[in-house]
Amino acid sequence: MQPFHLTQAAPHGQMHAAPQNAVLQVRNLTKVYGNARTGVQATALKGLNLTVERGDFVSIMGPSGSGKSTLLNLLAGLDTASSGEIWVQGQNMASMRQNDLALFRRRNLGFVFQDFNLLDTLTLGENIALPLSLDGKKNQEIRPAVLKVMSFLGINEYLNRYPYEVSGGQQQRAAVARAVVHNPSLLLADEPTGNLDSASSRALLELFQRLNQTIGTTILMVTHDPLSASYSRRVVSIKDGQVHSELQRSADQQAFFQQILNLLAQLEGSHGVA
Template identity: 45%
Template sequence: MRMVEVQQVFKTFGARSTLVRALNNLSFKIERGEFVGIMGPSGAGKTTLLNIVSTIDKPTTGRVYLAGQEITQLSEAELTILRRDQIGFIFQDFNLLSALTVRENIIFPLTLTGIATAEIQKRLAHFSQQLELGDLLERYPDELSIGQKQRVSAARALMSKPKILFADEPTGSLDSKSATELLQYLATINLDDETTIMMVTHDAFTASYCNRILFIKDGAFYSEVVRSGSRQHFFNQIIDMQAAIGGGVRRDRTNRI
């Protein structure tokens, strides 16, 4: 099943002399169960693309499909239902509610959905175990490390069992240990639950956990790299492509793999 299809998407900001083209005739597809990274130089349009595919923004022209449904013409009420039922989002800044416990933060998105309490508790137990949050459920966000906060954010995003999970630089605020742990959890969720993941990142180490990387430059498709061997080999391919596209420097970071 095709989870994402982007067809000839353009996105412009401003008008006339101040017109900026953020996305330029961009097209690609993501199949169910893929873990896809979006990379490119600063200003390439990565976050703009993520915002459009995740329904936060709309394209100027072009079409976007999620799970076979064309989303660019949906009303705000229809988009609200789509976000609730099919989309999960991991934010770089966590967006946790400080007055709620970890447990309450995780289950909060489901409290107004009509899902039975027993089912909510079942999902809480599942994702708490996957993300190793069982001992943290009664704590508050200000009692957590940055890495723990990001795992709570991931659990909350997954509670609705979204068809696709969007992540915007999810390791950007994390130290290397916490980043590695989160990426391992995401890889496990991708494999065990067949959750489709689309992740924007600038970091080759983070991207090496994906199955495929789409590189964009100046808002247009540039190239892609598909993982076909070890993660070390994939990491080296990503680094080489970053150097070619102008979004990175070829350097040895094998100690991180």
């Protein structure tokens, strides 16, 4: 892995079974939760298929209980599927041993969560450096990469500040910097604006657009918010554990936002939007 260079990361490993330009391919993914004591089972995902190509910015939406959070947990390697396959950069994550999977996740995936997940005992710069430090990079490689990504995200003046000394928006920018400093193949974001005010939310979403459009960062974001989703290139809606429909952005953001509202109305069983 190379430090942050404002270019999309090169593939890790050979592309064997996924389309050449696919960063992520999900095949017939099923997740069944069962209670061994009662024998009751609940199916969260039902043979879901999804492809995300390099340079895409995809929002995953759906009603509560649709399976979108389960999907993200499986993609992040935080849970295991009941059946199906998840291919990232041509590698089948389901076939990896635990140690190999942990290394693969660390090098190929970046994570942005609603709760920032910064370590209060480390400065913002030290938090951002963690992926590179864990990968054994030397300080002479780490510091320039950290400074470069912090400058790109507009938080370089907070290098030596602790999380509790900056605003929530600045903390989330630091979390984004930590997620992309190692040039991951895929950035996964789980309700990233959930703890931000409206101004900080817009700033973060514009930042995601900038990462996507300027650097080519591939982003998959789970969100319930149609305004957040309107910043992406594509919206995939999930209902009852399966892909329900997709929207491709072809017009301006306001028109795309209205399309998303109409889609959500359909998902909720309405006949339109007032």
